[in-house]
Amino acid sequence: MALIEFRNVQKAFGEKVVYRDLNLDVNRGEALTIIGGSGQGKSVMLKMLIGLLSVDSGTIHFDGRRIDDLPEKEMANVRRRVQMLFQGAALFDSMSVYDNVAYGLREIGWKDRVRIRKKVEESLEMVGLSGRGGEWPSSLSSGMKKRVGLARAIAIEPDVLLYDEPTTGLDPNNISRICDLIVYMQEQLSVTSIVVTHDMPSAFRVSDRIAMIHEGYIVFSGTPADVVHSDDPAVKDFVEGNAPEDEDTNTLLRSAG
């Protein structure tokens, strides 16, 4: 049984239909990337999964249990196991890096300061920000902010990491760094990852599988190599529209295909 299952999910905002019939399985331990144009519903999918948005009809199961109809209190338990790295990192500017990472631990009831310190330091180390706990979000680059957001997410030891556009707005070096971190978390923590992106090179780097959302449905799901060879017009358009020009990515594309 898949770890996460979306079945016949429909979702609209007034006249705007986002999902007509969403069916998607996410397997335990895989890194799945969701691609699709702006406004196709990628963020909405992640938000429905963690209960920040409700479904109109259909079901979502997590680890064998139906979760789309859970009361808020029980949903909090799901959110502990499914951590989301939001599109803009969503750090608290009034808190140090240290307290940002400790925040989630305190939320789930950790009180022992030594234990918290150890966990925060270990999490910062994993994202390459060892010893930077005393700094403030406002003094960090956007790449570093994303890494702090990731440290905060992994501190909780989740089963699933959701990344919403983790590389958008970053320069090539930081894009590489974040992609490497996604792969590293996947290997080191044995998490299941869902990565939302419209950046094809990033998708090729981090994914076991890629699924594409288009006009309310999953129109494609396959390996990175399958994406390159897909005849689906929406997939072709998307991949070609995002065709990378640089040498690095062309090598990646060739190795994927």
Ligand SMILES: Nc1ncnc2c1ncn2[C@@H]1O[C@H](COP(=O)(O)OP(=O)(O)OP(=O)(O)O)[C@@H](O)[C@H]1O
């Ligand atoms: N809370 C909301 N209220 C009303 N409409 C919403 C809400 N959230 C999303 N939408 C609409 O749902 C559609 C899908 O939005 P979503 O944010 O999931 O797109 P996306 O695929 O993540 O796009 P992007 O690549 O730009 O982030 C859009 O038309 C958006 O305007």
Ligand SMILES: [Mg+2]
């Ligand atoms: Mg989005």
